[in-house]
Amino acid sequence: xxxxxDREPAAPVVEPAPAVQSPWRRxxxxxxxxxxxxxxxxxxxxxxxxxxxxxxxxxxxxYDLAQLDVMDSKLPPGEHSSTTNKPxxxxxxxxxxxxxxxxxxxxxxxxxxxxxxxxxxLAIGLLLGLAAAYFGGWLDTLVMRLADIQLSFPAxxxxxxxxxxxxxxxxxxIIALVTVQWAYYARTVRSAALVExxxxxxxxxxxxGLSRARIVVRHLLPNCLPPLIVVATVQVAHAIALExxxxxxxxxxxxxxxxxxxxxxxxxxxxxxxxxxxSFYPGLALLLTIVAINLVADQxxxxxxxxxxx
Amino acid sequence: xxxxxxxxxxRMHFFTKAGVxxxxxxxxxxxxxxxxxxxxxxxxSGKSMTGYSIMGxxxxxxxxxxxxxxxxxxxxxxxxxxxxxxxRGDRIAMIFQDPMMxxxxxxxxxxxxxxxxxxxxxxxxxxxxxxxxxxxxxxxIASPDERLRAYPHQFSGGMRQRVAIAIAIVNKPDLIxxxxxxxxxxxxxxxxxxxxxxxxxxxxGTALLWxxxxxxxxxxxxxxxxxxxxxxxxxxxxxxxxxxxPRHPYTRGLIESVPSRNEPGRPLPQLAGMTPSLLALGxxxxxxxxxxxxxxxxxxxxxxxxxGERSLRCRNPLP
Numbered sequence: 329x330x331x332x333x334d335r336e337p338a339a340p341v342v343e344p345a346p347a348v349q350s351p352w353r354r355x356x357x358x359x360x361x362x363x364x365x366x367x368x369x370x371x372x373x374x375x376x377x378x379x380x381x382x383x384x385x386x387x388x389x390x391y392d393l394a395q396l397d398v399m400d401s402k403l404p405p406g407e408h409s410s411t412t413n414k415p416x417x418x419x420x421x422x423x424x425x426x427x428x429x430x431x432x433x434x435x436x437x438x439x440x441x442x443x444x445x446x447x448x449x450l451a452i453g454l455l456l457g458l459a460a461a462y463f464g465g466w467l468d469t470l471v472m473r474l475a476d477i478q479l480s481f482p483a484x485x486x487x488x489x490x491x492x493x494x495x496x497x498x499x500x501x502i503i504a505l506v507t508v509q510w511a512y513y514a515r516t517v518r519s520a521a522l523v524e525x526x527x528x529x530x531x532x533x534x535x536x537g538l539s540r541a542r543i544v545v546r547h548l549l550p551n552c553l554p555p556l557i558v559v560a561t562v563q564v565a566h567a568i569a570l571e572x573x574x575x576x577x578x579x580x581x582x583x584x585x586x587x588x589x590x591x592x593x594x595x596x597x598x599x600x601x602x603x604x605x606x607s608f609y610p611g612l613a614l615l616l617t618i619v620a621i622n623l624v625a626d627q628x629x630x631x632x633x634x635x636x637x638x
Numbered sequence: 639x640x641x642x643x644x645x646x647x648x649r650m651h652f653f654t655k656a657g658v659x660x661x662x663x664x665x666x667x668x669x670x671x672x673x674x675x676x677x678x679x680x681x682x683s684g685k686s687m688t689g690y691s692i693m694g695x696x697x698x699x700x701x702x703x704x705x706x707x708x709x710x711x712x713x714x715x716x717x718x719x720x721x722x723x724x725x726r727g728d729r730i731a732m733i734f735q736d737p738m739m740x741x742x743x744x745x746x747x748x749x750x751x752x753x754x755x756x757x758x759x760x761x762x763x764x765x766x767x768x769x770x771x772x773x774x775x776x777x778x779i780a781s782p783d784e785r786l787r788a789y790p791h792q793f794s795g796g797m798r799q800r801v802a803i804a805i806a807i808v809n810k811p812d813l814i815x816x817x818x819x820x821x822x823x824x825x826x827x828x829x830x831x832x833x834x835x836x837x838x839x840x841x842x843g844t845a846l847l848w849x850x851x852x853x854x855x856x857x858x859x860x861x862x863x864x865x866x867x868x869x870x871x872x873x874x875x876x877x878x879x880x881x882x883x884p885r886h887p888y889t890r891g892l893i894e895s896v897p898s899r900n901e902p903g904r905p906l907p908q909l910a911g912m913t914p915s916l917l918a919l920g921x922x923x924x925x926x927x928x929x930x931x932x933x934x935x936x937x938x939x940x941x942x943x944x945x946g947e948r949s950l951r952c953r954n955p956l957p
Contacts, residue, residue, distance in 0.1 A: 535693055538753065
């Protein structure tokens with residue numbers, strides 16, 4: 329049997345080097361394939377801009393009660409102020425508040441609450457889910473049973489009870505939303521991490537003598553992110569809708585700082601008397617926000633799901 | 639000359655609910671510097687688990703219950719997990735079976751390689767990168783700089799396995815454990831990889847433990863071979879002796895079932911039956927049910943008998 333080393337050395341392998349293409353660039357190209365998703369993204373970005381720039385672009389500061397004029401209450405869209413003659417493009421509500429400004433500011437609050445609560449819930453759920461998957465045992469059982477209990481109650485019920493106990497305020501509503509949402513992330517991360525953990529690259533990383541913390545943070549976590557990004561995007565929309573519901577029920581934010589839900593609630597009683605605009609326009613803004621986020625989330629799911637990858 | 643790796647009576651058992659699985663049972667072998675030892679056996683014979691045991695990568699319910707694993711005279715089995723971890727990837731490295739799975743898909747090659755160096759050596763990123771370039775060149779990868787900036791998905795299977803080998807040799811280990819690294823590759827690539835590995839070991843003096851089910855790979859690559867069956871080494875010795883004059887019926891059965899050694903047109907001899915469940919091993923020889931030479935005496939498991947470099951675990955060996 330001749331030894332392999334006796335043979336002529338093989339020529340070095342030359343494979344055409346492909347242009348270095350990072351996963352992010354590939355991801356962006358995949359995302360841009362759907363026009364609808366791009367439209368959703370554009371809409372979402374515009375809404376975010378409006379929310380951020382609300383104090384600059386709003387005709388009126390809806391929080392400054394001194395600027396409100398009761399004489400201007402319930403004016404239809406396009407009507408001019410009786411005192412300053414400024415136009416109210418989307419009409420006014422029963423306090424004489426400019427609806428357009430109210431919507432801009434309401435959007436700001438709704439998006440801020442949605443994003444902040446999602447970020448907090450994501451951080452908590454991620455940590456608990458990863459720990460549950462990696463360490464297993466009693467920690468896994470504890471976290472997952474907690475999540476099961478949490479998810480077996482309707483979200484709105486838990487949020488209502490919490491707010492009834494905690495009281496009103498933007499921080500309280502964020503706490504309520506985080507409590508309702510963390511379990512989704514914990515579950516998603518855990519199931520993704522359990523799958524990834526079995527893969528050989530984790531074994532290989534252990535074979536390299538990397539520390540446990542490093543393996544979890546650098547190798548396990550990044551590979552669990554795709555499903556999490558999808559869930560997080562959808563959950564922002566859920567959080568906004570839930571916040572709007574709570575505010576509509578009067579348990580969310582104080583009436584002086586109305587979010588979209590509260591604006592809708594304000595116009596609710598005038599809906600049947602023909603003064604549709606007080607509820608309609610904030611409702612439309614809420615709808616557009618949620619649709620935009622969902623369009624983006626749908627495409628994210630398609631792009632990030634390996635089973636749907638073409 | 640002292641052996642780089644000296645395994646003495648290694649036992650690794652899985653304590654499952656159904657009972658104790660003796661995945662590795664009284665396994666002994668040694669690998670010298672520059673030496674290449676082939677560990678051959680069917681699926682489930684315990685060959686991979688032997689490799690994992692040496693790496694210290696056995697997870698519960700598995701546990702090393704006996705024996706010594708001497709790496710340069712130091713017993714790994716008695717080390718703290720943390721001390722074992724520091725040796726892993728530095729003094730002993732492992733190459734895994736499926737190159738498509740062993741590289742992290744979301745990290746660039748340079749990240750993964752530099753990480754392997756920095757986990758064990760307190761050097762600057764630049765000098766770590768220099769080592770990586772050197773290792774990639776050693777495994778025959780052209781233009782290492784470009785390759786370092788690439789992601790795993792941009793490589794073919796053979797190239798990925800080369801990268802995995804480069805990661806294994808980047809810290810210049812004393813011992814490399816290769817767990818069927820060419821099984822998932824096509825034959826031409828397999829030949830190249832075998833050639834590179836053999837050259838690397840000869841040049842750097844690294845000892846190599848090559849785990850495979852493929853006797854033809856062992857024939858061309860290794861200088862010593864251990865044949866494993868049901869968690870035990872049934873026969874060992876130099877490759878030429880064992881493959882040319884097998885004495886254990888199982889070894890002969892394995893050799894006969896390699897197609898190229900058979901005349902065309904004649905049915906290929908097969909080993910009858912299946913690997914026994916490691917849960918249900920009794921006191922008898924594990925190969926007894928499948929063995930054509932089984933005797934009454936085989937009801938009692940044979941012990942390993944050594945003559946020089948050869949060992950044999952059989953009560954009725956071939957002449």
